[in-house]
Amino acid sequence: MTMTAAPTAERTQPRESWSAVFALAAFEARRLLTSVPVIVGFLVYIAWIVWRGQDYADGYPALQDADRATQSGPLFVGLAVLLAVNQAVLRSRRRGTEGHFGVLVMGTGRRTAAHVLSIVPAVLLTTVCVAVQFGTAALKSTALGHGSPGELLVGPLTVLLFGAVGVLLARLVASVFAAPLLIVVFLFLFVAGAAASAGWTRWLSPSVTEGSANILPSDLIGRPAAWHALYLAGLGLSLALLAILMGGSRAWTVRTLFAGAVALTVLGGVAQGQEVSAGTTAARERATFHPEQVQTCVERNGSRYCAFPEWRGRTADWASVADQVRSLAGGTAHDQRLLVRQRIDATYGLSADAAIPPSKAAGQVTVGTAWGGNRVPEFSAAVAGVLVAGDENAAGELCDGRMVTVMWLALAWESDPITQLRHVRLDDSVTGSAIVLSPTNPLSMTEGQTTVVRELLERPRSEIEPKVKSHWTELTSPKVTTARAAQLLGVNTKVPADSCE
Numbered sequence: 467m468t469m470t471a472a473p474t475a476e477r478t479q480p481r482e483s484w485s486a487v488f489a490l491a492a493f494e495a496r497r498l499l500t501s502v503p504v505i506v507g508f509l510v511y512i513a514w515i516v517w518r519g520q521d522y523a524d525g526y527p528a529l530q531d532a533d534r535a536t537q538s539g540p541l542f543v544g545l546a547v548l549l550a551v552n553q554a555v556l557r558s559r560r561r562g563t564e565g566h567f568g569v570l571v572m573g574t575g576r577r578t579a580a581h582v583l584s585i586v587p588a589v590l591l592t593t594v595c596v597a598v599q600f601g602t603a604a605l606k607s608t609a610l611g612h613g614s615p616g617e618l619l620v621g622p623l624t625v626l627l628f629g630a631v632g633v634l635l636a637r638l639v640a641s642v643f644a645a646p647l648l649i650v651v652f653l654f655l656f657v658a659g660a661a662a663s664a665g666w667t668r669w670l671s672p673s674v675t676e677g678s679a680n681i682l683p684s685d686l687i688g689r690p691a692a693w694h695a696l697y698l699a700g701l702g703l704s705l706a707l708l709a710i711l712m713g714g715s716r717a718w719t720v721r722t723l724f725a726g727a728v729a730l731t732v733l734g735g736v737a738q739g740q741e742v743s744a745g746t747t748a749a750r751e752r753a754t755f756h757p758e759q760v761q762t763c764v765e766r767n768g769s770r771y772c773a774f775p776e777w778r779g780r781t782a783d784w785a786s787v788a789d790q791v792r793s794l795a796g797g798t799a800h801d802q803r804l805l806v807r808q809r810i811d812a813t814y815g816l817s818a819d820a821a822i823p824p825s826k827a828a829g830q831v832t833v834g835t836a837w838g839g840n841r842v843p844e845f846s847a848a849v850a851g852v853l854v855a856g857d858e859n860a861a862g863e864l865c866d867g868r869m870v871t872v873m874w875l876a877l878a879w880e881s882d883p884i885t886q887l888r889h890v891r892l893d894d895s896v897t898g899s900a901i902v903l904s905p906t907n908p909l910s911m912t913e914g915q916t917t918v919v920r921e922l923l924e925r926p927r928s929e930i931e932p933k934v935k936s937h938w939t940e941l942t943s944p945k946v947t948t949a950r951a952a953q954l955l956g957v958n959t960k961v962p963a964d965s966c967e
Contacts (some may be wrong), residue, residue: 485577491583498550498584499591507546508591513540515599524838526780527603528610530684533617535603537673538595540621541656544628544672545649547588551629552645555581555636556706561728568882578633582706585629586715593622608838611776612684616691617695623698624672630705637712659684665737671696676816683774686753688746690738697734703727742815750812757809777835784833787842790879791849794931796938799853805830807850809905824858824906832858832905843877844892844903850875851909852877856944862907865966867951869911871941873919874934874955883923896920916959918952921959 486551493817498504518535554577598620603609635644656671657681668674676865707724752759753774763772765783784806792800809832811820825832831852833845850872851861864872877883879888892901892908897916902909911919939955940946949961 481854487580488583490577490580491586494554494584495587498554499587501550501553503546503550503586504543507543508595511539511592511595512540514542515595519599519602521839523836524604524841525620525837526608526610526836527606527792528681528776528835529600529613530611530687531681532600532603532609533613534676536618537620537624537847538600538675539599540592540596540624541590541673543592543861544625545652547585547625548628548632548635549645549649549749550632551581551585552632552636553642554584555633556642560870573714575710575713575717575720578637578710578713578715581633581636582630585626585633585706587816588629588800589622589626591626592754596621610779614684614687614689614691616693616695619691619695620673620691620698620710623695623702625703627672627698627702627705630702630709632714634705634709637709645947658829667698669738670735672698672731678814678816680810680812680816680819682810682812682816683753683835686746686750686812688742688750688873690740693734693738695734696730697738700727700730700732700734743918753810754812757807761808768801772805772807774808774835779804780837783837787846788831788849791846791875792853794875794878794927795853796935797938797942798937799938799942802853803829804849804852806833807831808833808835810835810847822906824862826857826859828857830857834905838888840903843886844905846879847872847890847902847909848904849878851904858904858906862904864909865912866944866964867915868942868944868949869909869915870918870922870948870951871934871954872909873911873915874922874930877919877923878927878930884920887920887923912948912962912965914948914964917947917959918955918957918961920958922955 478671518539520534521533588711600613600618604613606631623643631648632645635648647680650690669690674689704724704727707720707727707812710720711724731797756771759772761772761774762778763770764778765771767789768783769785769788771781771784788804792802792804805827806823807830809822809825813823822834823834827851831848832847833848834841850860851864852858853867853868853875854872855861855864861872873887877886880886884896888896890902891911892903897920899913900911900916933955941951941954947961948964952959952961
């Protein structure tokens with residue numbers, strides 16, 4: 467029997483499998499989504515969505531604002547993910563099992579990659595929440611305008627960025643106190659930055675808020691939303707890949723992807739800091755100073771309504787209010803032809819609010835870009851002011867008994883005129899003197915005028931309307947006093963002298 471030597475065994479290095487990375491990522495993702503901080507974060511976020519969704523924008527949303535409204539809520543989730551994933555990466559150190567991982571096939575770099583991938587389900591769930599929040603507004607029949615995909619991506623990308631920060635922080639600082647301390651620092655910087663946001667540096671923050679409450683046409687917004695989304699995506703990927711490299715990975719693919727992500731971050735960061743384009747600036751000036759050049763006008767019941775393209779469908783709402791006010795007027799005002807024109811001040815975009823000067827053109831009424839809620843009685847007051855005084859500029863200077871006529875016309879057609887009187891006044895009162903809000907310059911009511919108007923609005927409309935129409939000439943005369951207006955309309959109360967007597 468011949469004996470032969472066995473072949474020499476060759477020692478092979480075990481190959482790392484990506485399937486193991488994905489399996490670990492799935493396990494860590496389940497733990498992440500069921501961790502207390504993330505559960506609380508999503509509950510707060512969902513509650514925030516429900517709270518914001520209650521009659522959002524008074525039921526008349528502009529989608530170019532609704533997209534930005536989705537950006538603040540994901541901050542809660544992002545901070546929760548940062549804390550939870552940081553604790554997950556440090557779990558082996560806290561429990562003293564880090565040394566045991568040295569006998570496993572999967573190295574630290576791939577374990578770090580698994581933790582990075584575990585963030586993805588939280589990002590996707592945030593995307594769903596953003597879609598629900600924006601979709602709820604977009605599906606309203608009263609919605610108008612256009613949302614920006616770049617603005618809608620900010621929320622999910624914020625969660626990705628914060629998650630990457632959590633993983634990287636765990637690889638840099640092996641302390642469970644580092645993440646909570648970083649969250650406190652971030653909240654301080656975020657609040658301080660929001661209070662003093664100016665210039666291109668504000669775009670380095672995940673979410674960039676605007677100080678203006680104006681609603682502008684979509685093409686006048688001028689925010690670098692797409693570049694900002696690219697910046698956030700690049701920054702999030704850069705930090706995630708840096709965490710993998712800090713975890714010990716030496717793969718050339720990771721290094722290449724890291725270089726590409728850094729390049730995207732720099733590109734997006736530089737591009738988002740550029741000034742508003744000359745074309746947008748020119749369009750803003752044209753919409754501000756020459757709106758007739760970009761507006762579409764329609765005729766409704768003898769009046770003309772001019773609106774920016776996205777607001778064309780809202781002219782019916784304006785006409786309904788204007789017709790109600792005109793129906794209460796007497797004399798020639800009952801059938802007066804009005805020019806209702808939408809006016810805005812878009813000179814500085816969304817970076818500042820500016821008052822719209824009253825028009826001196828006879829019969830022209832200004833309407834803004836917001837509607838619903840208090841904007842309705844404000845527009846109604848503007849229409850009544852023009853019917854009584856002739857133009858907006860003259861209406862803003864009223865200080866005599868004509869204010870009684872203006873406010874009754876503005877509110878008597880409402881189902882609850884006393885509540886609307888409260889809403890249209892700056893101090894939300896129905897007693898004493900107050901400022902009456904309007905799309906342009908506000909009106910002013912004295913204590914005596916408030917008393918007379920309130921009593922008139924508490925009476926049936928059918929009782930007051932014939933008196934207003936029969937005494938229309940005197941009620942709209944510059945010489946009429948509040949006391950005389952009260953006498954003509956049957957209000958027996960002592961009224962102080964008007965401020966302009």
